[in-house]
Amino acid sequence: MSLLIKRLGGAQLFTSRLNYLHDSGILYVGDEQAFLTVFQFHYAGRPALSAARSHFYIPSQFNTSVSGIPGNDDGGAMGSFAVLSMMGLFPVHGQDVYLITPPFFKEISIRNSVTGAVATIRNLNFDPTYKAIYIQSATRDGKPWTKNWIGHDFFNQGGVLELELGLTESAWGTQNEDLPPSMSHY
Structure with a gap:
């Protein structure tokens, strides 16, 4: 992904192009x-x-209205996207990586049926109106967590990921060392 971003003109232009695609x-x-x-x-x-986009698409496109699921749910893809987005996770295919956004709930817990471990994601300053949707800081098991992703080991071993939320974009998860793994270097 890093090389794609570089070839498309860098992070700022890449972001601009993504925004254009959505807007x-x-x-x-x-x-x-x-x-x-x-x-x-x-x-x-x-x-x-990413948090702003997922918090736009889920309520506007995935809801309890007659047209509350867009497209068709090929093999459960739409439902999986909605559920995982609401849990604040996006699984990266082919990697044991989940991109982190704030869940739509104050707290969610996932129990691993094999290991019995429980992984909990907790929103601090949870806002049920979904205006405070930007991660300001995070801790994993009480230690600072600056990566904007988490590995599958979190779900195997269990633990607590706490996300402090705020009304504006922050510097959390923005440094090169915080970005998701890429085959090419950032």
């Missing part, structure tokens, strides 16, 4: 290929923009 109406989130574009901002060091 222009070109993107249709009812097609599975669109899912990653909601979260690609993480790779450009702008996880807050």
